[in-house]
Amino acid sequence: MSSPTERLSLIFDTHEDKLYRLARRLTRSAEEAEDLLQDTFVKAAGALGSIPDGTPKEEAWLVRVLINTQRDHWRKATVRKRAAPIAPALTALPASTAETALIAKRAVWAALDTLTPRRRAILVLSELEGLAPDAIASLVGGTVVTVRWHLSIGRRELRCALASHLGEKR
Amino acid sequence: MTTLSTILRDADPTAHETRSPQARALTRARVMSLPASANTQRAFSRRQAFAMAAVLGAIAVGAGVFGWRQASVDVAAMRFEARLAESNETILANRDIQTARMVTLHDRDRSGNTSSTFGVELTFTSEGAEKMRRATEEHIGEHLQLMIDGEVVMAPLIRGAISSSAMLSGNYTWEQASRIVDGLLKGKLELRNDK
Numbered sequence: 001m002s003s004p005t006e007r008l009s010l011i012f013d014t015h016e017d018k019l020y021r022l023a024r025r026l027t028r029s030a031e032e033a034e035d036l037l038q039d040t041f042v043k044a045a046g047a048l049g050s051i052p053d054g055t056p057k058e059e060a061w062l063v064r065v066l067i068n069t070q071r072d073h074w075r076k077a078t079v080r081k082r083a084a085p086i087a088p089a090l091t092a093l094p095a096s097t098a099e100t101a102l103i104a105k106r107a108v109w110a111a112l113d114t115l116t117p118r119r120r121a122i123l124v125l126s127e128l129e130g131l132a133p134d135a136i137a138s139l140v141g142g143t144v145v146t147v148r149w150h151l152s153i154g155r156r157e158l159r160c161a162l163a164s165h166l167g168e169k170r
Numbered sequence: 171m172t173t174l175s176t177i178l179r180d181a182d183p184t185a186h187e188t189r190s191p192q193a194r195a196l197t198r199a200r201v202m203s204l205p206a207s208a209n210t211q212r213a214f215s216r217r218q219a220f221a222m223a224a225v226l227g228a229i230a231v232g233a234g235v236f237g238w239r240q241a242s243v244d245v246a247a248m249r250f251e252a253r254l255a256e257s258n259e260t261i262l263a264n265r266d267i268q269t270a271r272m273v274t275l276h277d278r279d280r281s282g283n284t285s286s287t288f289g290v291e292l293t294f295t296s297e298g299a300e301k302m303r304r305a306t307e308e309h310i311g312e313h314l315q316l317m318i319d320g321e322v323v324m325a326p327l328i329r330g331a332i333s334s335s336a337m338l339s340g341n342y343t344w345e346q347a348s349r350i351v352d353g354l355l356k357g358k359l360e361l362r363n364d365k
Binding site: 003004005007008009012016020021024025030031034037038041042045046047048049072075101104105108109123124127128155158159162165 | 172174175177178179180181182183184187189190193194196197198200201202204205206207217
């Protein structure tokens with residue numbers, strides 16, 4: 001039997017990289033991603049007993065907590081945005097990239113920001129992590145059908161938001 | 171041809187920036203400084219917690235109101251008797267009741283408005299059911315008198331042979347129905363205690 005501290009340390013080292021990548025793709029900056037990762041492990045530290053054993057199950061638990069945590073942030077941010085509309089603060093993007101590409105990226109991240117974190121996570125896991133719908137379903141919870149539905153709606157929403165970029169750029 | 175996938179991949183932040191080792195170390199240090207606990211706790215979001223609190227609150231208030239109404243009604247055990255109105259023949263007493271519960275009846279009038287009234291559903295013990303079946307079979311179309319403490323609280327029309335259960339659909343108000351249920355159950359309980 002490992003002590004709670006040992007287990008926390010083990011869980012952190014095992015899953016931290018993947019979770020950071022997901023967190024970074026759900027947030028606007030590296031700092032936000034670190035904060036989100038930290039919040040996720042804060043919850044994990046307080047509830048080690050409810051994290052199931054086994055690496056894939058641990059990961060699924062952490063991914064869900066991470067998405068839920070981000071959803072809480074996202075809801076607060078959405079309320080704030082409604083009060084003071086649209087000021088995309090995407091300062092974290094590297095300045096060296098060409099300006100058009102930068103604008104395109106800003107548009108992409110602004111469009112991603114409009115998706116709910118769960119849908120965004122599903123889309124990101126599929127498009128960027130290359131996971132199959134059944135793998136995503138076991139990770140974020142829910143059925144394969146739900147995942148496909150989120151993917152389809154998410155893609156449509158993004159296409160609408162990015163219509164101009166999809167049509168003309170390159 | 172630019173697809174959504176290529177646009178997303180181009181904009182992927184993890185493809186362009188490397189995670190700062192200092193930031194990683196800081197996060198790790200912060201996490202490891204936490205008091206790790208083996209507590210079991212479901213990963214509820216705050217919203218779910220609020221929703222659950224609201225539901226529990228509603229249940230508590232409902233139970234409180236129900237309890238209060240019960241208490242205001244439920245004062246003493248009542249003697250139950252069922253008899254035929256015509257012949258004054260007693261068919262059932264408290265001991266023949268198995269359960270009594272209140273049921274909501276929904277009605278729709280001609281203009282389509284629905285209204286709710288309450289009825290009482292009784293189930294009888296096998297002995298009571300047999301007595302009831304025999305008596306009601308012979309007296310369809312007559313009235314049954316249900317008495318609580320010697321007072322006729324309702325006189326439903328016997329519409330068919332009744333045996334193991336009976337729905338007393340008298341279009342009662344909540345108070346009337348609950349008073350009847352209470353009376354029946356209390357009386358049954360008292361009888362059991364007397365034995």
